[in-house]
Amino acid sequence: MPCNIRSALPTITISLSATSAYADFRFNLQPAVTPIATEIYDLHNLILLVCLAIFIVVFGVMFYALYKHRKSVGHSPAQFSHNTKLEVVWTIIPFFILVGMAYPTTQTILRMKTVENTDMSIKVTGRQWYWEYEYMDAGVNYVSNLATPRDQIDNKAAKTPHYLLEVDQPMVVPTGKKVRLLLTASDVIHSWWIPAFGVKQDAIPGFINEAWFQVDKPGIYRGQCAELCGVGHGFMPIVVEAKPQEEYDAWLKNQKAQLAATAEAxxxxxxxxxxxxxxxxxxxxxxxxxxxxxxxxxxxxxxxxxxxxxxxxxxxxxxxxxxxxxxxxxxxxxxxxxxxxxxxxxxxxxxxxxxxxxxxxxxxxxxxxxxxxxxxxxxxxxxxxxxxxxxxxxxx
Structure with a gap:
């Protein structure tokens, strides 16, 4: 789906020729940074090409027939009710097209759902309206809250580029490692969604859903809760920071030290x-x-x-x-x-x-x-x- 489209709509409404509108408008998915997201992106492009080919063939034949057999050049309508061979052909061809699209789609979905041979596990709990992250193998647990200043929300200050997409404590993961997510919720249904990861998984009270991702490029990646979860739904961003292994180890050590300091305080x-x-x-x-x-x-x-x-x-x-x-x-x-x-x-x-x-x-x-x-x-x-x-x- 288009990304960042909402920020462009007001500008487009004012003036379709405005340069800033074209700068903000997006017509494609966010750049993929995980293997699954790459597969989804490639599959998306493949299906679009198939749809384009079908459009050209179907409408090309239709417009050609309309033009070639128009009444003004002397053609009169043919008198028949059906054509068995033609009906069989236009049933079989779509069948093979659908099978051709279903096969790679199924393969991608199976890979999305196969949570095996992971390097680490993080339990993600959705709450109204923030996320809790528990590193199952490291004994680290913390919550991630919206960090956008209240003045920006109340239109008392200029909005930053990452308005409503900032948190006080992001999820931190090492690059090159397969991370398993165990998702649940404590109150209502939430949905953990990072477009660049190709991960969108519901967090449901009383259930544990699984997902995984592997980020090879260090960076900060942003998403949001994608399930209407109450009045604070729009204030529930997700931020994941991928660090090289050495930097991740240092962060993990610091988190454990902070937990000890908090307990002492x-x-x-x-x-x-x-x-x-x-x-x-x-x-x-x-x-x-x-x-x-x-x-x-x-x-x-x-x-x-x-x-x-x-x-x-x-x-x-x-x-x-x-x-x-x-x-x-x-x-x-x-x-x-x-x-x-x-x-x-x-x-x-x-x-x-x-x-x-x-x-x-x-x-x-x-x-x-x-x-x-x-x-x-x-x-x-x-x-x-x-x-x-x-x-x-x-x-x-």
Missing amino acids: ATKDYTLDELKTRGETIFNSRCAACHQANGQGIPGVFPPLVGGAAFANQDTLKRLAERGFAKDGKIVLGPKDKHLDIVMHGIPGTAMQGLGAQMTDLEVAAVITYERNSWGNKTGDMLQPKEVAAVRKSKG
Whole structure:
């Protein structure tokens, strides 16, 4: 399908002759960087050539017949109902054409689905609205969030070339290695799609789907979630960075060191300002898509956090009441333990997903502290990572 076509359409609408429109417009697939993507690209071109040949032959014969046997040169219509030989011929020929196209297509699909002799495995979990990557053989796990600044999304700043296609932590893989992906989801159906890899695989809750790719050229490759998955669907990019083996090994070592440092940091006590500063960054990357950077939420969809996040939806209030929450549905200005419960476990049946499994103790503590002391909320209290760890441990 055409790539980057949406960015060209407004310019084309204004002026078909505009130079920038032709510069942005794409008529073909993205350049292939994996063996499967190359096969798909070649197959795509082959089928197009077959279709072109059929078009020329069929319409060529039709237009020739119309011109050669027109009434103005004395021809009159033939009187017959059918021609058995002709009908057999135009049934057999398309049959062989379809078989000729089906054979290479089947071979490519089988190679796409054959996940054998892989060098490494990465579990990919789609969540509303970010990706989680777990390196099965290395013990490394992290989440990848949209990194496009909120000002660009709100049209307060100029958009960069990779608008909505930037993440804070890309998937990193070594070049020349066959990477197996194990794809699933925690909430709704997502779809992991990198056009240059020829990989587009659904991530379905409760199921594990497989895919694979092998990138031989170092570089940064971008994609998006390709399955409508909710209000934040357009804010769920995918970025894969392919590095030479030595650089990948250094990155992996650094990731393990960061995980150890994060675990150590969670044992310390922090000031209110330290937690708020860290919490603001986390909130803008994880929560602002729904609750907005100013905490005002989206009327009728996501509640505001200003003044305590009063839920207007009666069904949501009922769900909260069953879990012991106050009848007014206020969370941010309510007890800390209730606020923590919402962030950790979410509200089943709503778009508010539990973040406890995707955030560290320090991140949870920081974002809750930030919410309770921002936008006019002035509780003055704070949550330490140790408190989060204790709750996590008590609930297994």
